Amino acid sequence: MLRIPFERFRLDNGLRVILSREPSAPVVATNLWYGVGSRDERAGRTGFAHLFEHMMFQGSEHVPETAHFALIEKAGGTLNGSTWLDRTNYFETLPAHYLDLALWLEADRMGWLLPAMTQAKLDNQRDVVKNERRWRVDNQPYGDWDERIQAMVYPPEHPYHHSVIGSMEDLDAASLEDVEQFFRTYYAPNNAVLTLCGDIDPAHALARVRHWFGEIPPGPPVPPIPGVTELPPILGAPVRQVVEQDISLPRVYVAFRIAPFGAADYYPAAVAAYVLAWGKASLLYRRLIRDLRVAQDVTAYAFPIVVGASMLVVWATARPGVTADALEAALDRELATLRNVDAVDVERAVNLIEARQLSELQRVDERADLLSMFTMLFDDPERINTELDRIRAVTPRAVREFAESRIVEENRATLQYVPRK
Amino acid sequence: MSAPARSQPPSPGPIRPFAFPRLERRRLENGLTVIAARAGDLPLVTAALLVDAGAASDPAGKAGLAHLTARALETGTRARSAEEVAWAFERLGVEFEAAANWDAASAHITVPAERIEPALELFAEVVRSPVFPDHEVARLRDEQLAEIMQRRKEPRALASDMAARFIFAPEVPYARPLIGTATSVTGLQRDDVEAFYRAHYLPNTASLILVGAIDIERAERLGRRFFGDWPPATPPTTEFEVVGAVRSTTIFVVDRPGSVQSEIRIGDVGVQRQHPDYFPLLVMNTILGGAFTSRLNLSLRERHGFTYGARSAFIFRRQPGPFLVQAAVATDVTARAVEEALKEIALLREKGASEEETAAARDYLAGILPLELQTTEQLAARIGDIVTFGLPDSYFQDYGASLARVTPDDVHRVARTHLRSGRLAIVVIGDAEQVTGPLRALGVGPVEVHRVEE
Numbered sequence: 124m125l126r127i128p129f130e131r132f133r134l135d136n137g138l139r140v141i142l143s144r145e146p147s148a149p150v151v152a153t154n155l156w157y158g159v160g161s162r163d164e165r166a167g168r169t170g171f172a173h174l175f176e177h178m179m180f181q182g183s184e185h186v187p188e189t190a191h192f193a194l195i196e197k198a199g200g201t202l203n204g205s206t207w208l209d210r211t212n213y214f215e216t217l218p219a220h221y222l223d224l225a226l227w228l229e230a231d232r233m234g235w236l237l238p239a240m241t242q243a244k245l246d247n248q249r250d251v252v253k254n255e256r257r258w259r260v261d262n263q264p265y266g267d268w269d270e271r272i273q274a275m276v277y278p279p280e281h282p283y284h285h286s287v288i289g290s291m292e293d294l295d296a297a298s299l300e301d302v303e304q305f306f307r308t309y310y311a312p313n314n315a316v317l318t319l320c321g322d323i324d325p326a327h328a329l330a331r332v333r334h335w336f337g338e339i340p341p342g343p344p345v346p347p348i349p350g351v352t353e354l355p356p357i358l359g360a361p362v363r364q365v366v367e368q369d370i371s372l373p374r375v376y377v378a379f380r381i382a383p384f385g386a387a388d389y390y391p392a393a394v395a396a397y398v399l400a401w402g403k404a405s406l407l408y409r410r411l412i413r414d415l416r417v418a419q420d421v422t423a424y425a426f427p428i429v430v431g432a433s434m435l436v437v438w439a440t441a442r443p444g445v446t447a448d449a450l451e452a453a454l455d456r457e458l459a460t461l462r463n464v465d466a467v468d469v470e471r472a473v474n475l476i477e478a479r480q481l482s483e484l485q486r487v488d489e490r491a492d493l494l495s496m497f498t499m500l501f502d503d504p505e506r507i508n509t510e511l512d513r514i515r516a517v518t519p520r521a522v523r524e525f526a527e528s529r530i531v532e533e534n535r536a537t538l539q540y541v542p543r544k
Numbered sequence: 545m546s547a548p549a550r551s552q553p554p555s556p557g558p559i560r561p562f563a564f565p566r567l568e569r570r571r572l573e574n575g576l577t578v579i580a581a582r583a584g585d586l587p588l589v590t591a592a593l594l595v596d597a598g599a600a601s602d603p604a605g606k607a608g609l610a611h612l613t614a615r616a617l618e619t620g621t622r623a624r625s626a627e628e629v630a631w632a633f634e635r636l637g638v639e640f641e642a643a644a645n646w647d648a649a650s651a652h653i654t655v656p657a658e659r660i661e662p663a664l665e666l667f668a669e670v671v672r673s674p675v676f677p678d679h680e681v682a683r684l685r686d687e688q689l690a691e692i693m694q695r696r697k698e699p700r701a702l703a704s705d706m707a708a709r710f711i712f713a714p715e716v717p718y719a720r721p722l723i724g725t726a727t728s729v730t731g732l733q734r735d736d737v738e739a740f741y742r743a744h745y746l747p748n749t750a751s752l753i754l755v756g757a758i759d760i761e762r763a764e765r766l767g768r769r770f771f772g773d774w775p776p777a778t779p780p781t782t783e784f785e786v787v788g789a790v791r792s793t794t795i796f797v798v799d800r801p802g803s804v805q806s807e808i809r810i811g812d813v814g815v816q817r818q819h820p821d822y823f824p825l826l827v828m829n830t831i832l833g834g835a836f837t838s839r840l841n842l843s844l845r846e847r848h849g850f851t852y853g854a855r856s857a858f859i860f861r862r863q864p865g866p867f868l869v870q871a872a873v874a875t876d877v878t879a880r881a882v883e884e885a886l887k888e889i890a891l892l893r894e895k896g897a898s899e900e901e902t903a904a905a906r907d908y909l910a911g912i913l914p915l916e917l918q919t920t921e922q923l924a925a926r927i928g929d930i931v932t933f934g935l936p937d938s939y940f941q942d943y944g945a946s947l948a949r950v951t952p953d954d955v956h957r958v959a960r961t962h963l964r965s966g967r968l969a970i971v972v973i974g975d976a977e978q979v980t981g982p983l984r985a986l987g988v989g990p991v992e993v994h995r996v997e998e
Contacts, residue, residue: 220556223554262699
């Protein structure tokens with residue numbers, strides 16, 4: 124039973140604050156989640172939440188350009204930010220005696236970002252982000268898989284239909300007015316969770332948080348997520364795409380709509396991902412790689428996303444000489460066996476999840492990110508201690524029922540990559 | 545409470561010293577070194593076995609054998625099949641991993657402290673009595689061949705492989721990929737794996753590293769129980785000299801038609817880990833390209849927007865590994881990006897760095913060490929480096945002081961000595977038709993255009 128300690132507070136301006144003491148090393152992780160992600164982007168501005176994240180590192184009223192990175196690195200710390208479907212997070216991990224530095228920097232860009240924004244900075248970061256897209260997606264074998272899978276699993280009116288990185292045209296269209304409007308809409312204390320984890324005295328830390336963040340005014344109520352967020356539990360009919368690329372080996376992705384992260388029905392899917400493809404005793408490794416030798420690698424992943432529906436994505440790369448169709452047929456046959464999964468497969472999966480989770484919790488930055496996540500998504504930081512109970516409670520029968528209702532033809536999106544001739 | 549003074553960064557509080565984990569070691573009668581370090585607040589133990597069986601020991605013509613051998617360890621023992629091994633580990637929630645780098649091979653597991661005994665017993669069985677079933681070794685060899693094929697289509701992997709090939713003379717092991725070449729791996733047989741294992745997996749050149757909720761007494765008892773009767777033997781020696789392939793700076797374009805980005809690598813033969821300039825080099829490289837606010841990243845990314853990120857590194861091995869600058873840049877700015885990167889290298893060579901820049905780099909490196917030792921896996925890996933390179937057990941404790949001694953003069957000196965701008969291998973994986981002309985126009989050296997061999 125995990126017992127990660129924490130205290131939670133809410134400032135008058137709405138900022139949620141989680142403080143978690145972990146004194147074994149004199150370091151502190153600062154982690155700030157904003158409740159905005161690519162799901163909140165409007166039509167014609169895909170990729171904007173992420174481009175905006177880049178602008179957050181370009182200085183603010185009291186922080187010169189590049190000083191954010193320079194000050195943290197000089198202090199002996201690491202930092203970054205990331206944007207995903209449901210959120211944008213910003214984090215610094217640094218020696219604990221520099222806590223004020225991290226709070227000052229985060230408060231300044233939460234309260235005083237706009238005076239530092241210029242067209243030149245936007246144009247520069249637009250180029251950086253376009254190069255990030257080329258690097259991750261356009262110049263990378265299979266690099267556009269998530270973009271394609273999201274578009275197949277979610278209808279055009281759903282906020283997960285488009286990718287986080289966005290399109291080149293939409294990145295080109297982003298303006299300084301967009302930056303200002305986005306900031307005023309989403310970047311406010313009432314739409315954020317701040318977690319501090321590490322060698323802190325919670326009373327002192329709370330006083331410092333109040334000191335730096337207390338006078339930032341709340342923003343207006345956050346608008347609802349755009350588009351249609353309700354979805355039928357399954358796709359209704361299978362969809363498929365075949366893509367030719369400059370690759371040496373075919374790869375097959377199959378995705379299924381599943382319950383959103385946090386719902387009771389989500390956990391059998393999370394366990395199923397481990398049953399299928401985590402470890403060398405997993406079902407797909409055993410069958411596709413070791414016995415049949417049709418696959419080079421296998422992966423399965425349940426997305427921890429919350430709007431309307433999540434997805435389970437499974438993929439395998441073909442061995443040389445094996446066609447995408449042959450691999451897909453073999454993958455199908457194995458996926459069908461999930462309906463009769465053995466208890467021992469589920470036990471193995473649960474034990475692996477538990478061990479992996481425990482290992483990740485050794486890091487204060489990981490603890491801080493999870494505390495922010497559970498607070499932002501479910502208003503329940505205690506989930507950092509109880510989430511594993513939900514995994515442990517998954518029975519073989521629950522996995523079988525999940526497979527019968529969701530791992531079905533009418534709920535399947537298939538994406539094949541084949542080598543260009 | 546007073547209103548916050550926001551116009552200046554707040555001053556730090558009093559520094560709290562980091563108590564680095566203490567390493568303790570014992571040597572068993574068969575020569576096995578047992579190292580323990582107590583660390584962390586969670587009931588976890590990482591166990592790692594480090595053996596002197598890296599890819600530098602691959603026999604002539606058998607490149608990729610060390611990698612294949614490490615990967616094949618878990619494919620069966622005298623008592624269990626590959627599948628039984630996987631089941632036995634994973635039902636305990638344990639993932640067994642083994643890999644070879646150039647200098648060593650290592651196998652490791654992380655396990656809840658209360659299951660360390662059964663897990664370590666199984667671990668010992670796997671690493672001490674592998675039988676290398678023919679069909680499993682053949683499968684792994686074919687996977688390795690397929691991976692070699694895939695690396696030719698993946699621009700980052702291709703760039704690393706080609707950089708190594710152009711930096712080092714062909715007879716140097718570092719000139720080819722660690723996983724081998726299509727030709728060398730095609731020829732690997734089960735008996736090669738067994739012979740390599742017998743020659744190199746020996747207790748007298750191995751270390752058992754136990755990190756986490758464990759002390760040296762328990763570590764020694766466990767080591768003795770599961771590895772004490774592992775018979776020693778005379779280890780083979782591996783000797784080679786590292787020689788560069790480039791006489792004067794040359795640009796090697798590897799054609800990838802239609803590429804929307806160019807993967808750039810600017811490389812040279814670097815220095816070995818035990819070199820006395822190690823700490824000055826770390827500081828110098830941090831200034832050049834080892835941090836976000838390094839000169840290369842601020843220029844290529846923040847000033848010019850050519851790339852998502854630019855960095856540099858000296859890759860330290862027992863023998864001199866490569867020095868590499870790397871960035872993926874938009875195709876149309878390829879030559880300009882190379883030019884800016886070369887400018888930064890030349891500037892650091894000519895002018896060195898200021899006291900302020902040197903201090904920032906020292907403080908960055910000293911500060912992030914604790915952040916890189918948060919998990920038992922991270923700590924076990926760093927202890928592995930201490931063993932591989934024969935560093936003192938007080939290495940972590942001395943780290944800050946070693947950095948603090950580095951002066952701006954040292955930075956300038958090692959920049960002049962180790963950044964040899966006249967004999968660089970500049971490798972560009974990109975669309976040759978678009979990038980070759982502008983690269984030639986730079987006038988930094990001859991431009992050779994290569995194709996990717998199928």
